[in-house]
Amino acid sequence: MRLHVEARLDYDFIGEVESLLHLEVAQSPGQTIVTESLVLDPPIAWSRLDDPATGERRVVFTHQGPLQITYLATVDLTPRDDGLAGAAQHAIASLPVEVLPFLRASRYIESDLFEQIAACDFGPLQGGDKVVAIIDWLRGALTYRWGTSTSTTTAMNAYMNRQGVCRDYAHIAAALCRASDIPARMVSAYAVGLEPQDFHAVIEVYVGGRWRLVDPTGRACPETLIRIGEGRDAADIAFLTIFGRATMTRQSVRVRELLREPAAA
Structure with missing residues (x-):
């Protein structure tokens, strides 16, 4: 493409x-x-x-x-395969050292505050299957709405408000993944088909031996995403x-x- x-x-x-x-x-x-x-x-x-x-x-x-x-x-x-279903979760000891920072809480992703939520709502699942469940829940629970968050809105703020834009969806998804011991990082990207068109925030999760792209909003296909940058949260990927x-x-x-x-x- x-x-x-x-x-x-x-x-x-x-x-x-x-x-x-x-x-x-x-x-x-x-x-x-x-x-x-x-x-x-x-x-x-x-x-x-x-x-x-x-x-x-x-x-x-x-x-x-x-x-x-x-x-x-x-x-x-x-073309790349970003399929999540069945992708294995890794023991912490087997993760590459460069992946470890994306297990920890950061400025906008307070994953430590999401541990009980992740355990109660998605506890029995593992790896890619848990990520799929998190994304499915997120798309049903949140309303995509402009003007409902600011540059200082955190994952927990957006979770409590149940609304936001791509940045907020990505922050919550990454928080729930990290709280489940699944490495997750923010990715800034260009994407086809967004309305209105804008810079887009998505995430990558480390399951099945590699990073896999996911759009928590469902507004863009991973196959059409052009990567700009990656980081712990929105602070690292500002344009x-x-x-x-x-x-x-x-x-x-x-x-x-x-x-x-x-x-x-």
Whole structure:
């Protein structure tokens, strides 16, 4: 599958502000960047802070005043199997060391507060089957509604309110998985078919020997997700981290499928 991404951010930076931009497609297995461009207008100096371990790509810049950021990318996705049913749960001792941080509570995912909830509601299940049950429950229990959460809303806040957006669904799903001793991490992504189109937050769970993508909202197919970044919670995958003050004046995201030209005979 070949997808085209168009993302634009317009900001007005109050004073000279240093910022970390994280909206470029990651260099990850299963996705190949065919073409891409990143344009900052007016043109300003910036430097790269890419992560060779995860394939995540970031740039840092300092600016004062209005700034338009435009990112375009064409990406080929390779079909992958993210099936959960029957995927085994791992003993903690058998997990790779880099997976261990995603068992613990974090700023927005207070998984320690969900241990009793997970044990009572999903206790007998294990591994991928438990993740399926958590996602099924979440989609029925929560209402997807814009404007019901903020940048400081945690998993427990959203759980109690029973409403939220993709970030909130992902936080609750990851909290219940971690509370069940299943590693779970947040993933920022581009996705086809979202209405309205926007950056999308999903999760990955480590079962059956590898990470598997899951969209807790059910609004996007895992096969159409283009990874941007991963982390413990929303704080790690923000598309723009501003070390100062700024006002967003416009944001738009568009993702569409491209038809490939037939191969020459």
